[in-house]
Amino acid sequence: MSENGDNLADIADDVLESAYANGTHYDARWLRDHAVKASSGQNPLKMIVVDLILGDSIERLDSSKDRRIYGPASVLVEYWPDGGINQRTYQLGKGPEMPRTTYDGRYIKPGVQLGRKPGTPTDTDTFEWDDVSHTVREWMDDTRRHPSVTEVLLRRRLKVNGWTVERALTEPKRHRSA
Template sequence: MNYEDAGEFHDVVDEVLAEVYAQGKHYDAAWLRENAVKTAPGKNPPRKIVVDLSLGDSVDRLDSSRGKRLYGPQSIEVIYWPDGGVDQKCYDLGKAPEMPRATSAGHYLSSNTGRKTGTYVDKTTYEFDGEHKTLRQWYEDPRRAEEVSYELFRNRVKGSGWPVYRALTEPVRKTGHRKASH
């Protein structure tokens, strides 16, 4: 390949890239700010947005080189701080920290703890009579009152702070209506 052919090759590559980027999606500064989500509860927490850019996509630069763009493929993380500061970081595609997640109750989950799903197993142990067991293990203890369900047992220990033995063995109180005597 001679120098003349190399110049033509680069011109063709530039034309193809220009066409790809002309059809790509662009995320401007206003879109980033509008779509950033709170990272924690409270009146004025930091807000964050993570955008995965495919080949052809671009995002506004938010640092001192405003007016320029960052191009994909890469992941862009933008954090808006309460004091007005903005951090914009670039990562290999898909390697950016996760977006903040909120539970249905509005509580925010830290990305390092993960979401507790139906497969989550509580491994907290509780001590009674020199033994340390999980709530599930204690519930299977033969001393358990027959009418105590697992939910009731768990609520007694975790919600009401009952000692394991009492929560396990105390019978369920019947709350029936007494007939009035005439």
């Protein structure tokens, strides 16, 4: 590139830097400290995805050091086990998602479901009484249910003990003597 082209690039960087002075800047140390495991194993791939809004910038980690990537953009940084670093820029919102990890930092493989999805019923088994078929949760709303019968107790009586719905709903909870 010509000397004139270098001067124009420097001028453009100076203008961007002053325009983005009040935004958040992410440096190499911050990126490495906040990267999370993206694979399993003893020496895993680590990565971080940063969504830059207008006014934010991130340090370039390639051969054009001392330059920045300015928002709006999504930036993916991968830290390879062999020490290599890969940095890619995407349109805002088009970049990959952060890898999922547990509270203690262990990587969760894609497709692995922890717990249950919100809003899905935990128990879909139905039980019939008086020509009516309901789940345990629906039977809890029945007016014939004894007040001492909790959902846990009803579920145990029906599923573990094999009681009829009538007996499980109407028989009071037994109190054990000491």
